Amino acid sequence: xxxxxxxxxxxxxxxxxxxxxxxxxxxxxxxxxxxxxxxxxxxxxxxxxxxxxxxxxxxxxxxxxxxxxxxxxxxxxxxxxxxxxxxxxxxxxxxxxxxxxxxxxxxxxxxxxxxxxxxxxxxxxxxxxxxxxxxxxxxxxxxxxxxxxxxxxxxxxxxxxxxxxxxxxxxxxxxxxxxxxxxxxxxxxxxxxxxxxxxxxxxxxxxxx
Numbered sequence: 001x002x003x004x005x006x007x008x009x010x011x012x013x014x015x016x017x018x019x020x021x022x023x024x025x026x027x028x029x030x031x032x033x034x035x036x037x038x039x040x041x042x043x044x045x046x047x048x049x050x051x052x053x054x055x056x057x058x059x060x061x062x063x064x065x066x067x068x069x070x071x072x073x074x075x076x077x078x079x080x081x082x083x084x085x086x087x088x089x090x091x092x093x094x095x096x097x098x099x100x101x102x103x104x105x106x107x108x109x110x111x112x113x114x115x116x117x118x119x120x121x122x123x124x125x126x127x128x129x130x131x132x133x134x135x136x137x138x139x140x141x142x143x144x145x146x147x148x149x150x151x152x153x154x155x156x157x158x159x160x161x162x163x164x165x166x167x168x169x170x171x172x173x174x175x176x177x178x179x180x181x182x183x184x185x186x187x188x189x190x191x192x193x194x195x196x197x198x199x200x201x202x203x204x205x206x207x208x209x
Contacts, residue, residue: 021109024086040067041123042192043154043203048072048121055079056118059144061110062125066093069103078102081117083110111136115144122153122204127166134177142181142208151182151206154190158200171202182206 045068054076060068063082072080081104082097084090090107097103106113110125120141129137141151160168171187178184186205193201 021085021087024084025088027086029088036065037194037196038067039194040071041154041194043190043201044068044121044123044152045071046192047152047203047205048077049075051119053118057081057116057146058119058121059083059115059117060121060123061113062128063093064089064124066096068121068123069097073100073102080104081106081115083108083113085109111140113144116146117144118146118149120145120149120151120153122151122155124166127156127168129167131167131169131173138177138181145208147208149208151204154193154197154201154203155187156197156200157189157202174202174204178206182208 048068048071055078057079058072058077059081060066061083063069063084066082069080069082080102082093083106084093085108087107090105093105097105126134126137145151155174156166156168157170158168159170160166174187175184183206184204185207187202189199190197190201190203193199
């Protein structure tokens with residue numbers, strides 16, 4: 001087996017369950033965090049800047065370094081829950097937000113989480129989930145959203161053609177996943193992506209049925 005074939009085989013083995021805590025914790029320990037863009041995404045901050053309910057219960061699953069949470073605090077939001085499965089990431093988050101009573105940081109598997117929220121912010125969590133589990137994501141998010149609760153954020157509009165995260169897709173694949181549980185208010189090309197992701201994202205605004 002060539003080195004390239006061996007590397008691919010290792011990736012496939014590691015990614016049989018890409019939601020596994022060990023897999024993601026190892027990515028953090030090795031600083032293999034290519035999804036981290038170092039800032040809150042403009043598409044999300046622009047939407048949240050006009051979101052008037054500052055006391056809304058907001059969840060950011062698979063939050064990573066949670067730059068969006070920093071923006072939310074700076075803009076007066078008071079009830080933010082962050083979930084990440086990697087203990088290394090959660091340790092850093094708890095240190096970062098140690099004096100912020102507006103934020104609750106949890107080290108959990110999102111699919112086992114119990115809670116009640118008005119808004120879920122989606123930023124590179126959906127793309128970490130194997131496509132076979134995307135229906136479960138749609139069902140789970142709907143189960144923890146209050147009536148008329150929303151998911152807002154960005155999804156990739158491109159294919160990566162690889163056996164490990166990120167997993168891509170397109171609106172034609174996403175709509176059947178969300179339509180059983182959500183009214184799709186927006187699933188359109190993202191006009192304010194950061195330059196490295198230009199023309200490869202869709203902004204979503206999904207309202208729970």
